[in-house]
Amino acid sequence: MKITPFATEHFFAEYEFTTPYQLCNSDCETITIAELLAMAEVDLAKLGQLGLGYTESQGNPQLREAIAASYTTATPDDIVILGTPVEGIYLAARALLEPDDEVIVLSPAYDALINMFEHVVGPSNVKKWQFQPTDTSWTLDFETLAQKITPKTKLLVVNFPHNPTGYLPTPEQLTQLVQIVEQHNLWLFYDEMYHGLIHSGTPSIPSAADVYQQAVVLSGLSKTYGLPGLRTGWLVIQDEALRQNVMNWKFYTSICPPAPSEFLAMAAWQVREQLRQKNIAQIEHNLALAEDFFARWEALFVWKRPLAGSVALVKMNIPSVTQFATQMATDAGVLIHPATTLGSDDQHMRMGFGRAAFATALTHFDNYLQQTTLP
Ligand SMILES: Cc1ncc(COP(=O)(O)O)c(C=O)c1O
Structure with a gap:
C-alpha cells in the first residue's frame, strides 16, 4: 500500500x-555522549556496563516517573516511551481512528501530521485548518475551526510551538482551543516536540496534557534538548483504553525503547x-x-x-x-x-x-x- x-x-x-x-x-x-554524561555527573563507564537486552515495552519505569513529574496531572502510567518521536504520530493515528472518521489538522504542518492521518482515514476526511497571516506574525482563526467540525469529526491535530511558523498560542487562545474540543468531545493530538523553547517576551502556556484529559501529547528530546540522535520521544495518554491500544500497535513497530537511548535519556532529563x-x-x-x-x-x-x-x-x-x-x-x-x-x-x-x-x-x-x- x-x-x-x-x-x-x-x-x-x-x-x-x-x-x-x-x-x-x-x-x-x-x-x-561524553559531554552529556559529564554534565549529568554520570560516569561514562556506566554506559559500557549497560546490558543490551530487551527493555520494558512502555519504557523504563524510572524514566517514565521522571518525565511524568514534569506534568501537573500525568502519572508514570500515562507515559509511553517510544522507539522514535515520529513513531508517536503513527501509533496515535492508528489507535485513535477508524476509516471515515474526520480529522482537522492545523496547516501548514510537519508532513507526518497531515499524511499519516490522511493515510488512515482517507484524504477527503482530513480538513486543513489554515494559519492566518497577519502583517507581523500569524494567528489562529477559531471561527473557521468551529465551522469545520461535523458529527463525524473525531480528532484535532495541532503542534505548538509550531513547525514551521514558530507560533505559540496565547494562554487565552489555548483556553479557547480546549473549549472547542471539549464542547465537541474531540480527541486532541498535540505535538509538543518544541515544548519549552519559549523566546523572551512570549508568555508561556502549559502542556496540553495538563489542561485537557483527551489530549494525546507527543514530546521528546530531539528539538528542545538538541538530542535527535537519541531518538527518544514519548506520548502522554491519560485514557487507559487508548493507551492499551497504542501499546498494541507499538508491539508491531518498535516493541520497546532502545536500552542505550533510555540510559542517556535519563541523564539528559536530569540536565534538561x-x-x-x-x-x-x-x-x-x-x-x-x-x-x-x-x-x-x-x-x-x-x-x-x-x-x-x-x-x-x-x-x-x-x-x-x-x-x-x-x-x-x-x-x-x-x-x-x-x-x-x-x-x-x-x-x-x-x-x-x-x-x-x-x-x-x-x-x-x-x-x-x-x-x-x-x-
Ligand atoms: C512537529 C514535529 N513533530 C515530530 C517530529 C519528529 O521528531 P523526530 O524526528 O525526532 O522523530 C518533528 C521533526 O522534525 C517535528 O518537527
Missing part, C-alpha cells in the same frame, strides 16, 4: 549530510534545564543575526519573527523557492528548506535557528545573494 511521500524527510535525506552550510534545521545544537537554556540562548543569538540580515534584504524577504520554537516561515519574493534552493545548494553549498514540503506555497522557506554554525551559513547565504541575479 502506498502512502504520500514524506517530502520533508526526503529533502533532508538528500541534502542534510552533503550540504555544508545549513540554515534550515529544526533541531538545536547537539552535544556528545541546562540544555534548554543553552538552546534558547543559541536561538536568540541567531534570531538577532537573522533580523539584521533581513533588514538588509528587505525587498527580497518578508520576515515574521517567531514567538517560540527553533524555526520560522519566511516569504521570499521570487517565483520558486524550490528552484532557488536547489540551485544554491549546488552552486554554493548553502541549504534553505522550501516550505512546500510542509504544505506551504513555493514562495516560503523554513529557517532554523538552533545551530551553532548558523552565523557562518548566513554569511555564505548573504555572499551568494550578492553574487546572484535573482529571478
Whole structure:
C-alpha cells in the first residue's frame, strides 16, 4: 500500500549530510555522549556496563516517573516511551481512528501530521485548518475551526510551538482551543516536540496534557534538548483504553525503547534545564543575526519573527523557492528548506535557528545573494 511521500524527510535525506552550510534545521545544537554524561555527573563507564537486552515495552519505569513529574496531572502510567518521536504520530493515528472518521489538522504542518492521518482515514476526511497571516506574525482563526467540525469529526491535530511558523498560542487562545474540543468531545493530538523553547517576551502556556484529559501529547528530546540522535520521544495518554491500544500497535513497530537511548535519556532529563537554556540562548543569538540580515534584504524577504520554537516561515519574493534552493545548494553549498514540503506555497522557506554554525551559513547565504541575479 502506498502512502504520500514524506517530502520533508526526503529533502533532508538528500541534502542534510552533503550540504555544508545549513540554515534550515529544526533541531538545536547537539552535544556528545561524553559531554552529556559529564554534565549529568554520570560516569561514562556506566554506559559500557549497560546490558543490551530487551527493555520494558512502555519504557523504563524510572524514566517514565521522571518525565511524568514534569506534568501537573500525568502519572508514570500515562507515559509511553517510544522507539522514535515520529513513531508517536503513527501509533496515535492508528489507535485513535477508524476509516471515515474526520480529522482537522492545523496547516501548514510537519508532513507526518497531515499524511499519516490522511493515510488512515482517507484524504477527503482530513480538513486543513489554515494559519492566518497577519502583517507581523500569524494567528489562529477559531471561527473557521468551529465551522469545520461535523458529527463525524473525531480528532484535532495541532503542534505548538509550531513547525514551521514558530507560533505559540496565547494562554487565552489555548483556553479557547480546549473549549472547542471539549464542547465537541474531540480527541486532541498535540505535538509538543518544541515544548519549552519559549523566546523572551512570549508568555508561556502549559502542556496540553495538563489542561485537557483527551489530549494525546507527543514530546521528546530531539528539538528542545538538541538530542535527535537519541531518538527518544514519548506520548502522554491519560485514557487507559487508548493507551492499551497504542501499546498494541507499538508491539508491531518498535516493541520497546532502545536500552542505550533510555540510559542517556535519563541523564539528559536530569540536565534538561541546562540544555534548554543553552538552546534558547543559541536561538536568540541567531534570531538577532537573522533580523539584521533581513533588514538588509528587505525587498527580497518578508520576515515574521517567531514567538517560540527553533524555526520560522519566511516569504521570499521570487517565483520558486524550490528552484532557488536547489540551485544554491549546488552552486554554493548553502541549504534553505522550501516550505512546500510542509504544505506551504513555493514562495516560503523554513529557517532554523538552533545551530551553532548558523552565523557562518548566513554569511555564505548573504555572499551568494550578492553574487546572484535573482529571478
Ligand atoms: C512537529 C514535529 N513533530 C515530530 C517530529 C519528529 O521528531 P523526530 O524526528 O525526532 O522523530 C518533528 C521533526 O522534525 C517535528 O518537527
